[in-house]
Amino acid sequence: MDITSLGENTRSVRAGEQLDRTVGGVTTPIHTAAAYMAAEGVDGAYRYPRYCNIPTQAAPAEKLAALEGAAAGLVLASGMAAISSSLLAVLTTGDHVVLQADLYGGTHRFLMAELARLGIGFTLVPDADPTTLEAAVTERTRVVYVETPSNPLLRIIDLEGTAAMAARRGLVSMVDNTFASPINQRPLELGFDLSIHSGTKYLNGHSDLNCGAVAGSKSLVDAVKERAVNFGQTLNTYDCYLLERGMKTLALRMARHNENAQAVAEFLAGRKGVAAVHYPGLPSHPGHALAKRQMRGFGGMMSFDLDCPPEAARCFMDNLELVLEAVSLGGIESLACFPAVTSHAKMSREGRLAIGVTDTLVRLSVGCEDAEDIIRDISRAMDAATIA
Ligand SMILES: Cc1ncc(COP(=O)(O)O)c(C=O)c1O
Structure with a gap:
């Protein structure tokens, strides 16, 4: 069954599930093992939770990818884990990022407290649109980052225009899609490279879990994963179970x-x-x-x-x-x-x-x-x- 050809309700309910074939259970079991007996060098083998590759983590990650229309998804310990690892997957000392000015406060805090320390420059653009964002691009700019609808003023950024500008200027485009959820907005279909979520919000939907997620191409998601593994931002197995359960009714x-x-x-x-x-x-x-x-x-x-x-x-x-x-x-x-x-x-x-x-x-x-x-x-x- 090609789940990606099915409707969004079907994808919410069924995509990504890792059914329990041993006993015939109809839900993804909570895999509690922190060590797996995979031989070294076996590609794609389950190995270790911090490496973000146990089946309980794969289920919500694949569900998100199916909903966003992405090649790959990844779930992490918080929305800020997703935002920080995404930015640092691309940016390094000496680089520059252009962002809209009215961002979630935690993202703003991350820029002020962390990017400056790492020697990464940033420009916050008021009244952001593709033209004003482009005007802030320098030869050191690697990323354009937006949040739409924005928190808390629900400003709307032109995703298609911003993605086209980013592609023309050779930038990686990232969007915080938390407020919309992939049901209301699919930025990758409009040309964005990475869609980022605080999964704490709509993805889980029950105010009982802190988590984050990203969706995009396999190479970009792998780069985010590498940062997240190094910074230890993995989502634990019980929370993965809760997230997958919440997403079924998204x-x-x-x-x-x-x-x-x-x-x-x-x-x-x-x-x-x-x-x-x-x-x-x-x-x-x-x-x-x-x-x-x-x-x-x-x-x-x-x-x-x-x-x-x-x-x-x-x-x-x-x-x-x-x-x-x-x-x-x-x-x-x-x-x-x-x-x-x-x-x-x-x-x-x-x-x-x-x-x-x-x-x-x-x-x-x-x-x-x-x-x-x-x-x-x-x-x-x-x-x-x-x-x-
Ligand atoms: C739009 C947006 N992005 C990111 C975050 C950060 O998410 P978390 O608290 O899961 O780290 C929040 C949290 O409120 C948010 O509202």
């Missing part, structure tokens, strides 16, 4: 996330007391037309700016009951947070404000509950905080 969950988020965004857009709603599914979003072209669904993430003093915004958060105040995203339960004091807390206030992360910006990860219940909870909390 297509199902994303359909619900997309539907619920659209309803919540439309409600917020018409609600007094909301200064702005950032959701690519709204026609008023500046990236709506582009998102419609390059995404299959607009996703479950949004942010909105409350038109009130910070104390009232805090009061709103305190009054949410169904929606939980928590960091992270992409799980089946709805979560809200203030990016200013969570994902972007390490940035300077001026830096944050410059990219649009205000003190009253709420990031909302819309879950798989009933949309009416989520909307009622938000509306009631706004009333309680007298935001109107």
Whole structure:
């Protein structure tokens, strides 16, 4: 059976499975061995978990590759493991990378704290598009890196145009595809070299696991794997099992996330007391037309700016009951947070404000509950905080 020719629900459920042929089990067993009796020099033999080549690791990695339309996939210990190993798979001292300015805070932190120490230069491009990104390319640039939709302002970057620019300039193109998931966006089909995920979010989908993943060509994924093996960023067997189990319902969950988020965004857009709603599914979003072209669904993430003093915004958060105040995203339960004091807390206030992360910006990860219940909870909390 050629799984890649089948639909995305089928691929979510079945791709990559390493069925238990010894007893006829219909799921991938958790292989606990940390040592395998493979003879030296046997290509592709199972050997050692840190080498990222045990069957429990292969299952979610192959599932991701099938969903992304990639030749190869790899699962790792966190999204940051995936991001750091991907960048360092290509970049070395003296090289340069061009990135969009509004990135996930942890990625920004990695650039500031680690790349500079390694003597790798970087340029952060505000209002990134293929033209502004290209303008920052120097003769030392090796990588162009984007995140779309971006965290937390849901900015949309033109993937096809950026990939074409990268190919023309001989750069490796990488995209953080966490917010979209491979159900809503397949960057490799649009010419990107590497799609990166915090698997902690939609891939696993149940807020009970920290993991990361990449998908791309075999040679590039092998280069990422080499870094990850050396840095010890392997995902352990129990977490691989959880990740594979979570991914089986990815297509199902994303359909619900997309539907619920659209309803919540439309409600917020018409609600007094909301200064702005950032959701690519709204026609008023500046990236709506582009998102419609390059995404299959607009996703479950949004942010909105409350038109009130910070104390009232805090009061709103305190009054949410169904929606939980928590960091992270992409799980089946709805979560809200203030990016200013969570994902972007390490940035300077001026830096944050410059990219649009205000003190009253709420990031909302819309879950798989009933949309009416989520909307009622938000509306009631706004009333309680007298935001109107
Ligand atoms: C867009 C994005 N990329 C990467 C990461 C990092 O993932 P992890 O926390 O799994 O290392 C996050 C975490 O919030 C994220 O939101």
